[in-house]
Amino acid sequence: MSAAPPAAAAPPLVDVHGLPAVALAAPDGSRATVLLHGGHLVSWVTPDGRERLFLSSRAVFDGRAAVRGGVPVIFPQFNARGPLPRHGFARGRPWSLVDARVDGTDALAVLRLADDAATQAVWPARFVVELTVRIGGPRLDIELAVEHPEAPAQDGTPPAPWRFTAALHTYLRVADVAALQVLGLQRLRMEDAVRGTEQVDLAAQLVPAGETDRVYFDAARPLLLDDAQARLRLSQQGFRDVVVWNPGEAKGEALPDMGPGEWRHMLCIEAAQIGQPVALAPGESWIGRQVIELDEAAPG
Numbered sequence: 001m002s003a004a005p006p007a008a009a010a011p012p013l014v015d016v017h018g019l020p021a022v023a024l025a026a027p028d029g030s031r032a033t034v035l036l037h038g039g040h041l042v043s044w045v046t047p048d049g050r051e052r053l054f055l056s057s058r059a060v061f062d063g064r065a066a067v068r069g070g071v072p073v074i075f076p077q078f079n080a081r082g083p084l085p086r087h088g089f090a091r092g093r094p095w096s097l098v099d100a101r102v103d104g105t106d107a108l109a110v111l112r113l114a115d116d117a118a119t120q121a122v123w124p125a126r127f128v129v130e131l132t133v134r135i136g137g138p139r140l141d142i143e144l145a146v147e148h149p150e151a152p153a154q155d156g157t158p159p160a161p162w163r164f165t166a167a168l169h170t171y172l173r174v175a176d177v178a179a180l181q182v183l184g185l186q187r188l189r190m191e192d193a194v195r196g197t198e199q200v201d202l203a204a205q206l207v208p209a210g211e212t213d214r215v216y217f218d219a220a221r222p223l224l225l226d227d228a229q230a231r232l233r234l235s236q237q238g239f240r241d242v243v244v245w246n247p248g249e250a251k252g253e254a255l256p257d258m259g260p261g262e263w264r265h266m267l268c269i270e271a272a273q274i275g276q277p278v279a280l281a282p283g284e285s286w287i288g289r290q291v292i293e294l295d296e297a298a299p300g
């Protein structure tokens with residue numbers, strides 16, 4: 001898909017390891033960088049100057065592969081739960097910049113991905129996906145809007161309903177994955193891909209120990225991530241499920257695009273829609289959002 005021209009007020013694109021990106025700067029000093037490749041947020045810096053997202057030192061920026069870190073957009077299929085390549089195709093496609101500006105105390109960017117010949121070759125659906133990244137204060141707000149347009153495809157095929165799963169696959173930077181806890185997941189139905197079990201999680205907190213790969217379903221309450229450096233509050237709307245992932249030592253060291261030992265400094269807490277795929281008829285749309293806030297009462 002060719003990139004749409006940015007809106008008049010949009011800042012010039014910057015270069016991130018050879019890929020075009022939009023750089024956001026809010027009046028309070030918070031900053032973010034979003035690659036057009038994948039609509040991929042790769043950096044979020046809070047006003048205190050601290051990077052809050054993990055980005056692998058060996059991330060591949062070749063304009064095809066998914067970047068290891070930041071916030072990959074997973075659409076229209078989560079993981080291997082369908083016929084498409086793992087995690088769908090949105091994270092490997094070129095998105096276009098629709099808007100980027102300062103809005104009061106915030107800075108925001110809007111990026112768009114629409115179906116084209118390449119997506120239709122693997123997934124015969126007409127779609128428009130818009131990602132809005134908004135920063136300001138100690139807060140990151142990411143919205144994913146998915147629309148089923150009413151118009152027929154270019155070849156005249158009438159629009160038909162389709163279903164998708166999705167996630168904002170957020171890689172949080174943590175001091176030490178073995179010394180943190182996630183609160184708010186108790187009493188949720190959970191699929192544990194490491195143990196191959198499905199159960200209701202009764203633990204008051206999740207303390208990742210080794211490889212962790214879990215889907216928690218119908219996670220309605222906000223989560224807290226406490227580590228030595230900060231307390232983050234994560235909330236979501238639209239997305240019903242939460243994924244918590246860390247590859248652990250053996251798989252983390254084996255990932256070709258993860259630097260040595262770096263798996264210790266990341267934890268993915270993903271706002272996801274997995275258990276109940278969303279069905280959209282022509283003209284319908286769906287919105288999911290993940291909001292991450294630094295709790296300033298905590299140390300760090």
Ligand SMILES: O=P(O)(O)OC[C@H]1O[C@H](O)[C@H](O)[C@@H](O)[C@@H]1O
Pocket residue numbers: 066079086087193213214243244245268
């Ligand atoms: O390596 P990727 O394709 O980016 O996937 C990374 C991870 O994503 C999700 O969190 C899944 O639950 C994991 O099973 C998967 O390993």
